[in-house]
């Protein structure tokens with residue numbers, strides 16, 4: 001990968017890898033420009049900034065009365081609680097991680113999951129994203145929290161990382177695997193993971209039983225400029241890359257309440273209907289897959 005010197009950021013000159021493909025350049029630009037209130041206002045609740053969706057039952061008691069002047073604020077707090085609950089479930093599947101271990105957050109976004117992983121395990125977390133804006137945001141948050149010696153983000157293609165072969169105890173993709181070829185992705189995780197290391201993904205995938213990607217799935221692809229894979233592709237690509245699934249969990253029923261609540265909020269982005277309809281018609285599924293590197 002070639003490096004290009006960029007102008008200075010906060011007085012320090014930074015090197016950002018050139019995108020490996022024109023598509024990756026588009027994705028870097030997309031996330032550099034992203035500033036949707038549905039992500040920033042939720043992150044402002046407690047300083048954990050996520051770019052993934054939520055799971056679990058809505059706490060209607062916490063929401064209170066719709067007529068209450070504080071209702072919208074409570075709704076935002078509730079959506080954020082469900083998104084953090086999703087990350088907790090992902091971390092639950094990493095298994096026993098020690099404080100001396102290093103984890104890789106592949107497609108780390110603004111770094112919310114990386115921070116949560118460090119807070120839970122005391123370990124180092126290396127995040128990679130195509131977006132320099134996101135990497136800077138994540139590193140700034142880590143510094144503010146005083147954990148920048150443990151949590152670090154860099155601009156890097158997750159298909160071609162600098163991590164040494166067999167050096168990583170656990171790694172994950174939290175809603176970031178729909179931007180890459182799965183064979184290339186799992187080959188790279190299998191390369192840097194230790195034998196016995198754990199890989200986890202939470203992702204949306206199309207259901208082979210439906211036949212082909214539904215119109216809703218195509219709408220989600222167009223909305224995010226991504227390429228949602230089928231469930232079968234995940235399992236095949238893992239089998240081909242020394243990743244043996246230990247748990248496959250259908251989170252679709254658990255994520256629907258999040259979407260139904262989000263559809264009632266002032267922060268809607270227009271994609272809510274596609275998620276709700278595709279989860280309901282069975283063409284799309286929200287799944288967690290945890291696999292061991294053998």
Ligand SMILES: C[S@@+](CC[C@H](N)C(=O)[O-])C[C@H]1O[C@@H](n2cnc3c(N)ncnc32)[C@H](O)[C@@H]1O
Nearest residue numbers: 050051052107108109129130157158174176179
């Ligand atoms: C929907 S966001 C998910 C962010 C994060 N995992 C979270 O849960 O908050 C998708 C992320 O994937 C990253 N991404 C997409 N393709 C990538 C690639 N080839 N290498 C590294 N990051 C990539 C984007 O830069 C973005 O940070």
Ligand SMILES: CC(C)=CCC/C(C)=C/COP(=O)(O)OP(=O)(O)O
Nearest residue numbers: 036038039050051052175203204224
């Ligand atoms: C499950 C699937 C198919 C996910 C696609 C990847 C994606 C864009 C996730 C959420 O990001 P975000 O939090 O920035 O999106 P939004 O602005 O809609 O909350």
Ligand SMILES: [Mg+2]
Nearest residue numbers: 038039051052
């Ligand atoms: Mg979001």
